[in-house]
Amino acid sequence: MNKKELTNAIANKTGLSKTESLNALNAVMEIITEEMKQxxxxxxxxxxxxxxxxxxxxxxxxxxxxxxxxxxxxxxxxxxxxxxxxxxxxxxxxxxxxxxxxxx
Missing domain, CATH: 4.10.520.10 (IHF-like DNA-binding proteins)
Known part of the structure; x- marks a missing residue:
């Protein structure tokens, strides 16, 4: 599964739009990355x-x-x-x- 497919799966599960799902996924990945840097x-x-x-x-x-x-x-x-x-x-x-x- 790639990022686009994961975004579509999140949109289908949550009822969010694909844009909102992509923003949410990007935010989660950014938070995890920042925590790992620390x-x-x-x-x-x-x-x-x-x-x-x-x-x-x-x-x-x-x-x-x-x-x-x-x-x-x-x-x-x-x-x-x-x-x-x-x-x-x-x-x-x-x-x-x-x-x-x-x-x-």
Whole structure:
């Protein structure tokens, strides 16, 4: 799903116009970005947690010349899905065990 499709889905779910949906989506993305720049966590209960992790500087290798290079330290975005989201994605159908299934 791309941004345009997400905007259309928001418009269909909420009854907002596509322009209002796009503005709302842009505002949410802007707020999340600003919080991440300040190294803060965004916790969306039932969905997951966005956080910033720091990666230390390390040594690497140029794959074409095999020359050693220094990879600088950087910050990366981390997303940890909530247990609820994981359970929803991995939901299995429950079925009763009948007499035919009890062949022990």
């Amino acid at each position: 190294n803060k966590q965004i916790i969306l209960i039932g969905f997951g947690t966005f956080s910033v992790k720091k990666k230390a500087a390390r040594k690497g290798m140029n794959p074409t010349t095999f020359a050693p290079i220094e990879i600088p330290a950087k910050k990366v975005v981390n997303f940890k899905p909530s247990i609820y989201l994981n359970n929803t994605l991995n939901q299995r159908k429950r079925r009763r065990i009948g007499k035919a299934d009890n062949n022990i």
